[in-house]
Amino acid sequence: MTEQTPLRKSSLISDQEAENITRVEELAYEIKVQEVMTPNPITMTASMKMQEVLEQFRVARISGAPIVEEGQLIGIISIEDLIRCLIKSDLEAEIQKYMTRNPFTVKGDDPVVEALKMFVSTKVGRLPVVNKEGLLIGILTKGDITRGLLKALQQDYQTEEVRRYRASHLFEDIESERTSLILRYNIKAGDFTHGGEASSKIKRALSRMGASPQIARRCGIATYEAEMNLIIHTTEGGVIRVEIEPHQISIDVYDSGPGIKDVELAMKPGYSTASEKVRELGFGAGMGLVNISRCVDIMKLESVWGKGTRLRMKIFLKKEDTVGEGHAAKSLEEKR
Amino acid sequence: MKLNEIVQKLNGKVLNSKINLEIEVKGAGGADLMSDVLASIQPQAILLTGLCNPQVVRTAMMADVLAIVLVRGKTPPAETVQLAENERIPLISTPFGMFEACGILYQAGLSCLEKPVSDQDCFAG
Numbered sequence: 001m002t003e004q005t006p007l008r009k010s011s012l013i014s015d016q017e018a019e020n021i022t023r024v025e026e027l028a029y030e031i032k033v034q035e036v037m038t039p040n041p042i043t044m045t046a047s048m049k050m051q052e053v054l055e056q057f058r059v060a061r062i063s064g065a066p067i068v069e070e071g072q073l074i075g076i077i078s079i080e081d082l083i084r085c086l087i088k089s090d091l092e093a094e095i096q097k098y099m100t101r102n103p104f105t106v107k108g109d110d111p112v113v114e115a116l117k118m119f120v121s122t123k124v125g126r127l128p129v130v131n132k133e134g135l136l137i138g139i140l141t142k143g144d145i146t147r148g149l150l151k152a153l154q155q156d157y158q159t160e161e162v163r164r165y166r167a168s169h170l171f172e173d174i175e176s177e178r179t180s181l182i183l184r185y186n187i188k189a190g191d192f193t194h195g196g197e198a199s200s201k202i203k204r205a206l207s208r209m210g211a212s213p214q215i216a217r218r219c220g221i222a223t224y225e226a227e228m229n230l231i232i233h234t235t236e237g238g239v240i241r242v243e244i245e246p247h248q249i250s251i252d253v254y255d256s257g258p259g260i261k262d263v264e265l266a267m268k269p270g271y272s273t274a275s276e277k278v279r280e281l282g283f284g285a286g287m288g289l290v291n292i293s294r295c296v297d298i299m300k301l302e303s304v305w306g307k308g309t310r311l312r313m314k315i316f317l318k319k320e321d322t323v324g325e326g327h328a329a330k331s332l333e334e335k336r
Numbered sequence: 337m338k339l340n341e342i343v344q345k346l347n348g349k350v351l352n353s354k355i356n357l358e359i360e361v362k363g364a365g366g367a368d369l370m371s372d373v374l375a376s377i378q379p380q381a382i383l384l385t386g387l388c389n390p391q392v393v394r395t396a397m398m399a400d401v402l403a404i405v406l407v408r409g410k411t412p413p414a415e416t417v418q419l420a421e422n423e424r425i426p427l428i429s430t431p432f433g434m435f436e437a438c439g440i441l442y443q444a445g446l447s448c449l450e451k452p453v454s455d456q457d458c459f460a461g
Contacts (some may be wrong), residue, residue: 025356025358026354026355026356026424029353029354030354038361087359192390192391193390193415195390195391196390196391196394196395196397196398197394198400199394199399200394200398200423203397203398213379213400217379217398217399220397220398221374221398221399224394224395225371225374225396228391230342242338260459280389281370281387281389282368282369282371282373282385282387282389282391282392282395283369283370283371283391285369285371285372287369287371287372287375288371290371290375291371291374291375292376
């Protein structure tokens with residue numbers, strides 16, 4: 001969160017709400033129709049009497065049914081059709097007189113969002129679901145979608161909560177004089193495609209352990225610049241080692257060459273030895289080490305030309321930023 | 337301002353699918369130098385840039401950028417789109433140049449979320 005208040009703000013929605021909306025919408029793209037539909041629905045044939053429709057609807061408490069002839073979907077009968085029939089007192093008529101022929105259908109492996117679009121554009125109450133061969137496999141109502149999304153959302157939430165819970169309580173159950181968690185990442189020289197992957201993982205791990213967004217961001221930016229340095233400048237790549245303790249995060253980035261000729265010069269903003277190719281990637285403007293120093297509390301750069309470089313950084317955590325000691329403890333403290 | 341309004345104003349093309357355009361954007365920043373983005377952009381901003389490589393997406397993740405707008409009608413390589421898709425960061429291409437795209441959004445009332453970066457607070461050793 002930024003402390004700067006934007007000049008013009010019109011939204012009333014909180015970040016938490018916005019996050020949830022996003023996830024539902026994402027789920028609508030991820031979940032397939034066949035995962036939320038009612039499978040093996042009650043079907044009828046065109047030659048059955050409307051009287052039977054009435055009975056079936058009443059007994060099974062449904063409001064619509066697909067009409068099938070030799071496995072092929074030929075129509076759909078709904079409670080609206082039944083009402084039309086009742087108005088005319090025509091219950092002896094066959095279904096084919098009142099059913100809707102060639103109804104709109106959705107495919108089982110379509111994402112739910114496709115079905116939602118169809119509900120909006122056609123205004124129908126239910127959609128028969130067919131497989132690739134066009135055979136009926138289920139029926140879908142808007143209620144099915146809502147139930148399916150809610151279930152998925154709940155599962156989703158629980159999985160991430162469990163992950164977060166496990167990670168954030170990591171230090172609580174282990175007794176030692178000093179407990180720490182160490183993450184190690186090997187970074188290949190010249191591997192621009194994966195540049196930033198390790199830093200993303202570090203940032204995510206910290207968030208799961210309950211670090212504040214500010215701390216996760218500072219760590220992410222510092223390790224990202226260091227990771228890019230390993231990719232850009234080293235001959236054989238290097239290692240990022242992150243040690244997480246409840247009171248501090250220590251990041252150690254080291255490589256075996258070629259080393260920095262003039263460390264003091266390297267620390268100067270704007271000084272760079274990077275190639276044109278690296279500059280095209282948006283790096284190599286001589287701001288990396290400067291950026292790192294802005295994000296961390298302590299930074300130490302040692303290098304021997306021909307041997308290698310070691311960059312050590314520390315971020316101190318204030319009590320409210322403490323990681324790995326549980327959300328529960330934290331929220332209790334907030335309440336006090 | 338909602339992200340989909342921004343897409344509209346910039347005549348933009350959304351390049352990835354599993355994203356939400358209804359999110360509220362607090363402001364924006366424009367830069368081609370990723371180190372400058374990391375140093376100066378504030379969280380929850382959108383980033384306007386002329387760079388198209390996957391590092392743009394990585395940078396956005398590190399700096400808590402909400403969405404990336406590629407200016408001058410550039411089409412990014414497949415790796416960039418894939419990474420943006422995986423990390424669920426909206427990737428938008430606009431035919432406008434950097435100057436014009438920034439101008440349009442600024443005029444429409446979007447705030448600046450770039451803080452000045454001075455060289456004073458660097459330290460060595």
